Amino acid sequence: MADSAELTATLHRMRTAQAADPVPAWHARAGRLKRLARMLREQRAAFAAAIDADFGRRPIEETELLELFPSLSAVRHALRHGQRWMRPRRASTALVFLPGRNRLLPQPRGVVGIVAPWNYPLYLAVGPLVDALAAGNRVMIKMSEYTPRFSALFAEQVARCFADDEVVVVTGDAAIAQAFTALPFDHLLFTGSTAVGHQVMRAASANLTPVTLELGGKSPAIVGPGARFEAAVERILFGKLVNAGQTCIAPDYVLLPRDRIADFVAAARTVAARLYPDLARNRQYASIASDRHYERLLALRDEALAAGAQAEPLGEGDAARRVLPPTLLTGVGEDTAVMREEIFGPLLPLVPYDDLDQALAWIATRPHPLALYLFEQDERLIERVLARTHAGGVTINDTLYHIAQHGLPFGGVGASGMGGYHGEAGFRTFSHLKPVFRQARWNGAGLLNPPYGRRFGRMLDLLLRRG
Numbered sequence: 001m002a003d004s005a006e007l008t009a010t011l012h013r014m015r016t017a018q019a020a021d022p023v024p025a026w027h028a029r030a031g032r033l034k035r036l037a038r039m040l041r042e043q044r045a046a047f048a049a050a051i052d053a054d055f056g057r058r059p060i061e062e063t064e065l066l067e068l069f070p071s072l073s074a075v076r077h078a079l080r081h082g083q084r085w086m087r088p089r090r091a092s093t094a095l096v097f098l099p100g101r102n103r104l105l106p107q108p109r110g111v112v113g114i115v116a117p118w119n120y121p122l123y124l125a126v127g128p129l130v131d132a133l134a135a136g137n138r139v140m141i142k143m144s145e146y147t148p149r150f151s152a153l154f155a156e157q158v159a160r161c162f163a164d165d166e167v168v169v170v171t172g173d174a175a176i177a178q179a180f181t182a183l184p185f186d187h188l189l190f191t192g193s194t195a196v197g198h199q200v201m202r203a204a205s206a207n208l209t210p211v212t213l214e215l216g217g218k219s220p221a222i223v224g225p226g227a228r229f230e231a232a233v234e235r236i237l238f239g240k241l242v243n244a245g246q247t248c249i250a251p252d253y254v255l256l257p258r259d260r261i262a263d264f265v266a267a268a269r270t271v272a273a274r275l276y277p278d279l280a281r282n283r284q285y286a287s288i289a290s291d292r293h294y295e296r297l298l299a300l301r302d303e304a305l306a307a308g309a310q311a312e313p314l315g316e317g318d319a320a321r322r323v324l325p326p327t328l329l330t331g332v333g334e335d336t337a338v339m340r341e342e343i344f345g346p347l348l349p350l351v352p353y354d355d356l357d358q359a360l361a362w363i364a365t366r367p368h369p370l371a372l373y374l375f376e377q378d379e380r381l382i383e384r385v386l387a388r389t390h391a392g393g394v395t396i397n398d399t400l401y402h403i404a405q406h407g408l409p410f411g412g413v414g415a416s417g418m419g420g421y422h423g424e425a426g427f428r429t430f431s432h433l434k435p436v437f438r439q440a441r442w443n444g445a446g447l448l449n450p451p452y453g454r455r456f457g458r459m460l461d462l463l464l465r466r467g
Helices: 004-020 026-042 044-055 060-086 123-134 148-161 174-181 194-205 229-245 258-275 291-306 356-364 379-388 423-429 454-466
Strands: 089-091 101-108 111-115 138-142 167-170 187-191 211-214 220-223 253-257 310-313 327-330 347-353 371-375 393-396 431-438
Touching (some): 004 138, 004 167, 004 174, 026 044, 026 060, 044 060, 060 123, 060 423, 111 123, 111 174, 123 187, 138 174, 148 167, 187 194, 194 211, 220 229, 229 258, 229 371, 253 258, 291 310, 291 347, 371 379
Parallel strands (some): 138 167, 220 253, 371 393
Antiparallel strands (some): 089 101, 101 431
16 A cells, blocks of 8 residues: 555656656567566466455456456557557648648657556456557556455566556555545546546546546447347347446346347346356356445345336345346336446346337437447448447447457547547557657748738738638
8 A cells, every 4th residue: 555655756756767768669668568468377367366356256267258368468469569559650731831741759648547446457457558558658557445355466466577667556445546546647547437537537637637537337238120139138148247247338228129028038037047057156157246336236126126126037146145146127217226327237127119219219318328239130220320329339239349359449438438548549548649740941931921011911812712
């Protein structure tokens, strides 16, 4: 744990190191990325075990698939393409300024702050770290206090693999997090809830620190009239139940034709039994990460039931180990908390619609989600949905996988966040593309000098016509 003075001293040390090497050569950046990859491979089992212990039960298979694999894949992608991303980029020059030339010089922002959440503590620390290192920055990472074992181990291993002016991991409680986000970073990336995102943005604004906010929201899954129905149910259940729904881009509710509600419930029972047999004792189904979060989910469910909703559990739970069974909710009132708040667990409301326009209107009246999932085969309907909805990202005929595409930026819009990263988009987020205009030796700029007379007037008329 660090205090505010230690955090400030760490930031100063990193600024000093960055000033001594403000645009690191590619071999230096690649060396840091390779050390990161080596650390991830060496600590593969230890990291998964620590996350399992923090959750109470977190499948090692899910940690390796959903955290370790995309982390290592991000490193490989950056090593393959990062040197090209670094190159100066030519930019067009307006005709009247020729033979001058324009270009863009990618430069590191400096010292980047990253605030990682508890639900995917490895990937949501390493993912932005990869992009920041590829862009040539120094990095400070604040880990979540809700994953104490993993956070301590990650801090220990980063300190072993990186100098204390390259990458530093900070642990501690909410007070430390507040002090961390108040530091005058050159860029700050926060992943977490929308409510805390407001606080982070206020803290960053005091220093005019640019921010990338990866928040949440209620991500809908739309089962279109032309969907392959059984496949849609399976992929929605998969996206909802990995990590027991504790995923920022998990489907939060399902919009489907009114006459398919009973079909969805029946198909979901079959899918859940196949994916997670003997669910209460199945170690491949995650526990809810904390007592506080478990009680919150029970309260969301119970309030909906008290207001007239019906629950369709898809298995047996185990309260002693915070195993909450997947539960479909039908007949849910729009004013209940489960329909207003991001659920972040294995509760899944089913919302009927009579036609697709009604479903799109439902989404349009709510804050923009972090993700949107559409199951449909008709290309015209797909394009209609894409044109009439706003979301941070979209996956069609599946769930979650848009986050794993290096060629697509990952981020939110509106209440679900701002900015994005991953791959080249992440390199640009953590870089300043410095614009440079280079004047030619022989040029006509002097024709616009004062004193302003007839010649100036003719030149100005020419510029205005061409403009």
